[in-house]
Amino acid sequence: MSFTYADYTASADYLKSRLDGFVPRVAMVLGSGLGYLAEQVENPISVPFFAIPHFRRSTAPGHAGRLVFGTMEGQKVVIMQGRFHHYEGYDFADVTFPIRVMRLLGAELLVVTNAAGCVNRDWQAGNLMLIEDHIKLALDSPLCGPNLPEFGPRFPDSSYNYSAQLRGLARRCAGELGLTLREGVYLYMSGPQYETPAEIRAARILGADAVGMSTVPEVIIARHCGMEVLGITLLTNMAAGILDQPLTEEEVLEAAEAGKEGFSALLRACLRNLDE
Ligand code: HPA
Numbered sequence: 502m503s504f505t506y507a508d509y510t511a512s513a514d515y516l517k518s519r520l521d522g523f524v525p526r527v528a529m530v531l532g533s534g535l536g537y538l539a540e541q542v543e544n545p546i547s548v549p550f551f552a553i554p555h556f557r558r559s560t561a562p563g564h565a566g567r568l569v570f571g572t573m574e575g576q577k578v579v580i581m582q583g584r585f586h587h588y589e590g591y592d593f594a595d596v597t598f599p600i601r602v603m604r605l606l607g608a609e610l611l612v613v614t615n616a617a618g619c620v621n622r623d624w625q626a627g628n629l630m631l632i633e634d635h636i637k638l639a640l641d642s643p644l645c646g647p648n649l650p651e652f653g654p655r656f657p658d659s660s661y662n663y664s665a666q667l668r669g670l671a672r673r674c675a676g677e678l679g680l681t682l683r684e685g686v687y688l689y690m691s692g693p694q695y696e697t698p699a700e701i702r703a704a705r706i707l708g709a710d711a712v713g714m715s716t717v718p719e720v721i722i723a724r725h726c727g728m729e730v731l732g733i734t735l736l737t738n739m740a741a742g743i744l745d746q747p748l749t750e751e752e753v754l755e756a757a758e759a760g761k762e763g764f765s766a767l768l769r770a771c772l773r774n775l776d777e
Contacts, residue, residue, distance in 0.1 A: 503646040504593050515606035525579035528608035532615035538765045539582035542571035557595045562568040574772035580602050587615025588693035589739045595641035597722035604726045612731045616757045617713030618740035620704050630683040632663050632732030635717045637689040643718040653725035662724050664768020668732040674770035680763050685710025689717035735760045
């Protein structure tokens, strides 16, 4: 299923009717365990996904399912508290629908976060990773289907998906906070099964440092419509086959919980220093 431009504007118009002139500059997508950051927004206006035309419901554990508008660290933000994944049965048009809507509402920057498995053997679970680039081999592009030229070109460039300037900012902020911040390549896998050890060996040969089930569709759509992107990953576990033990959802959620303080400190510092 694909949406028309009018579907996106209908959704944006509904939200505008609830925003009283508020124009967000930064859109943030909060991954597993980070949702609580949306509770810290000042003067929040919250709109549940189910109330917004064409939005789906978020079914993944640890994803609340609402948009929160307001101020954080002096920036006007719109936060997606929860996101949609292809593995929930949603197609990429559904998964990425909110990105274009947030763009129509005025957002110029996308800060996208996630939990992922660590493919790089030299790093540790619990580390944060700045996404430097991504690899997407699984499934179609979210841009498949009729192009909507109001958003961007048929064949968008993908050379500079993750803003060098924003990465520099994140590096400086991590340094000031004394946080370890790795930098590497995120490989998209569709899930929901975790990868096999052979897939992880293949991922390493392909040049991946992290593997996860989100983020890349949203980034492709954000770049198509001209947003600058900052992507940060919490490496919640060593990827399959690295340690001699199975992967569990509990382990991932526990690690996301344990890492959330540093993760949110870094995000807040990036917002605070955005204009420096
Ligand atoms: N693989 C895919 N997605 C994930 C993982 C993983 O090991 N950990 C957290 N999200």
